[in-house]
Amino acid sequence: MNRHTYDFGVIGNCAFTAHIHKNTNIVWMCWPRFDSSFIFGSLIDEEKGGEFSVIPCEPNASFNQYYIENTNVLCTEVEAADGKFLVTDFAPRFYQNDRYYKPLMMVRKIEPIQGNPRVKVECEPRGDYGKIVPEQSQGSNHIRFLGLDGHVRLTTNIPLTYVMEDEAFVLNETKYLVFTSGPPLEAPLVATVEAFLSRTVNYWRTWVKSTSIYEFHQSQVIRSMLALKIHQYEDTGAIVAATTTSLPEAPGTGRNWDYRFCWMRDTYYTLTAFNSIGHFEELEKYFQYILNTSATHKGRLQPLYGISESSNVIEEILPLKGYMGNGPVRTGNDAYTHIQNDVYGQVLVSLLPLYTDRRFIGKERSDSLKLVYQALEMIENTMEEPDAGLWEFRNLAQKHCYTYLFHWAGSAAAVKIAEHNGDPVMGAKAQKLMEKSARKIEECYVPAKKGYAQAIGVERMDASTLQLIMMNYFQGDMKRANDHLVALEKELKGKGGLFYRYKHVDDFGTPETTFLICAFWYVEALACVGRLDEAIKTFENTIGYANHVGLLSEDVSETDGSMWGNFPQAYSHVGLLNAANRIGRKLDRPSFL
Structure with a gap:
């Protein structure tokens, strides 16, 4: 008899949490608070719950998920016939300006490890427990999701057309996805994400110590x-x-x-x-x-x-x-x-x-x-x-x-x-x-x-x-x-x-x-x-x-x-x-x- 398990890791920063399936999809995330509607909720309704995933194009991919030691930073290794890549997910949290910085910001870093894997990024948030399907609007380096509370947007260095039209692309360099509600990310993308990741890892390890x-x-x-x-x-x-x-x-x-x-x-x-x-x-x-x-x-x-x-x-x-x-x-x-x-x-x-x-x-x-x-x-x-x-x-x-x-x-x-x-x-x-x-x-x-x-x-x-x-x-x-x-x-x-x-x-x-x-x-x-x-x-x-x-x-x-x-x-x-x-x-x- 097969044992039923919850195949998710969870990240958070004491403002929100996100449940991330081993297949990289964010199956549950409520914004702006724990008791708010989900913005991703396929965990309880695959049709109405939306999706936020990094999908390999080759079939029969394998997935290995783990936390960076002594942190709430989650890694998912994905291996398919055409290559291997790593998705690192975290919610920024660290001490800054005499207080804890814990924004409504979900960060995904996608790194090629081996070969030239073709991947597809799907980002389809929902509002009011699936009733609201937001309209997507393209900005210079971001996608706005209109109709959701809180000025929700996705900032990325992936060509926006690929994301908006669910098109596959070759992952030959590290890509970054920053999903925000409220104030958007206006700082340099790569340097900011790397700094936030390093500081978040250090915060959790210091907390554990x-x-x-x-x-x-x-x-x-x-x-x-x-x-x-x-x-x-x-x-x-x-x-x-x-x-x-x-x-x-x-x-x-x-x-x-x-x-x-x-x-x-x-x-x-x-x-x-x-x-x-x-x-x-x-x-x-x-x-x-x-x-x-x-x-x-x-x-x-x-x-x-x-x-x-x-x-x-x-x-x-x-x-x-x-x-x-x-x-x-x-x-x-x-x-x-x-x-x-x-x-x-x-x-x-x-x-x-x-x-x-x-x-x-x-x-x-x-x-x-x-x-x-x-x-x-x-x-x-x-x-x-x-x-x-x-x-x-x-x-x-x-x-x-x-x-x-x-x-x-x-x-x-x-x-x-x-x-x-x-x-x-x-x-x-x-x-x-x-x-x-x-x-x-x-x-x-x-x-x-x-x-x-x-x-x-x-x-x-x-x-x-x-x-x-x-x-x-x-x-x-x-x-x-x-x-x-x-x-x-x-x-x-x-x-x-x-x-x-x-x-x-x-x-x-x-x-x-x-x-x-x-x-x-x-x-x-x-x-x-x-x-x-x-x-x-x-x-x-x-x-x-x-x-x-x-x-x-x-x-x-x-x-x-x-x-x-x-x-x-x-x-x-x-x-x-x-x-x-x-x-x-x-x-x-x-x-x-």
């Missing part, structure tokens, strides 16, 4: 760091779950969601990942996004928010075919309307570093105190309220164990904040809520299974309760932790350590694929209970589900290892980083021992 990581599987850790970094919309600090929409969790299931938004439920894991690699700048930007969003939306918090206040998260279905014919294609995500009460604990745990990490200044601490009280108030008010839970059930409200875990953890964080701030009133309130939350967690215990169920009053297991082990709810009681882990393994563990979120019927039937971050949670849980050899083996098996350039999907089929779900999934890479860090800490010892 500034991280702090263990020796454990450094190559995959570095790739995950780089992937996570370009999922941050730097302007606001938001980190999206993925930059794609509607890639199915499993074919034919209708589980197709828009993930181009920021989930409050995942703040703890993402901040932990940035902290684990020692990257304060990204952590601070993301923290500021959380603080601003939470302060703006007083009272009940949404499970997810857009990358800015103006983001449209209302769910709609578009008249597009879908990935491999799998509809529907959705924009927006109705989960923003759900009740997910774990978000308040997530916010409190996320605020804790303000008080324990001296890199934050006093003003940032004082600005957050009102939010701490608001979150505690919401925990108290929602203690008896069923919710949609972590997995956002659309037609199932329960009193979820995971929600109570974050009530407990958030209250525990507030106790520490109160101690630091000398606030006995806050401390007493938080302690009371922490104890009440623990009693609710215990109501989820199933004696026959020696484990904690998904929710009060049910016996089915849920992978989210792995967090009971990882967040030290058991307070060092290894027997209870091990018993709970065994109970989860019996019901939810798949081949090689893959893990199902749950196995009961939900709004769309019974889940068919495993959720990759759950496998990394399982790795962490194994390490926590002292089963380190199993943790290492499971980690090494799980990273084997990456694609050809080391990127991870949201879901994996236990049956054949196929990749499904939105891609790359930022939180799968977050899971990898946190699992690798957990194992690395356990293995940390002098190198001569």
Whole structure:
């Protein structure tokens, strides 16, 4: 049985990302923001999605795609009967004039390597999710695409007639393509692109060197760091779950969601990942996004928010075919309307570093105190309220164990904040809520299974309760932790350590694929209970589900290892980083021992 994989690399500069297929076509790219319409979108509709490719004229060409080491610069080698050439794709990013230069600029460098290959460049952008087919207008050294927002143009040293009329030409010298929105490239083409490429490579390598990581599987850790970094919309600090929409969790299931938004439920894991690699700048930007969003939306918090206040998260279905014919294609995500009460604990745990990490200044601490009280108030008010839970059930409200875990953890964080701030009133309130939350967690215990169920009053297991082990709810009681882990393994563990979120019927039937971050949670849980050899083996098996350039999907089929779900999934890479860090800490010892 053939394994389905996503045969794309992804580039980005914290303003936009582009998915580039091994055949050189840019199959997904949204402009001017992550949550904008695609400008190239054949990933979800080959007819309406447009194209931007460098195609060899000879048939039966072979393709080899890889990243320049320790960068987000992607190379695709193309070899055909008449020769070989290299396409280097990147989104410029480097430090300039006391700020990061990250333009809406997609750059392609095409170099002949061997022979005299004949190639054809096709550049056919689209607007408004395929509704707009722009008119092409020829300039002196560029093509304007009229009808698209933002003055979109392609600047190149390839004869414009060849590009506009889809004609082949002999590649006997290096050619450059600069696709821009907004201010065009007015500087010398060749010198500018070469300088931008060199500076972008240097930026990424310097960024990697500034991280702090263990020796454990450094190559995959570095790739995950780089992937996570370009999922941050730097302007606001938001980190999206993925930059794609509607890639199915499993074919034919209708589980197709828009993930181009920021989930409050995942703040703890993402901040932990940035902290684990020692990257304060990204952590601070993301923290500021959380603080601003939470302060703006007083009272009940949404499970997810857009990358800015103006983001449209209302769910709609578009008249597009879908990935491999799998509809529907959705924009927006109705989960923003759900009740997910774990978000308040997530916010409190996320605020804790303000008080324990001296890199934050006093003003940032004082600005957050009102939010701490608001979150505690919401925990108290929602203690008896069923919710949609972590997995956002659309037609199932329960009193979820995971929600109570974050009530407990958030209250525990507030106790520490109160101690630091000398606030006995806050401390007493938080302690009371922490104890009440623990009693609710215990109501989820199933004696026959020696484990904690998904929710009060049910016996089915849920992978989210792995967090009971990882967040030290058991307070060092290894027997209870091990018993709970065994109970989860019996019901939810798949081949090689893959893990199902749950196995009961939900709004769309019974889940068919495993959720990759759950496998990394399982790795962490194994390490926590002292089963380190199993943790290492499971980690090494799980990273084997990456694609050809080391990127991870949201879901994996236990049956054949196929990749499904939105891609790359930022939180799968977050899971990898946190699992690798957990194992690395356990293995940390002098190198001569």
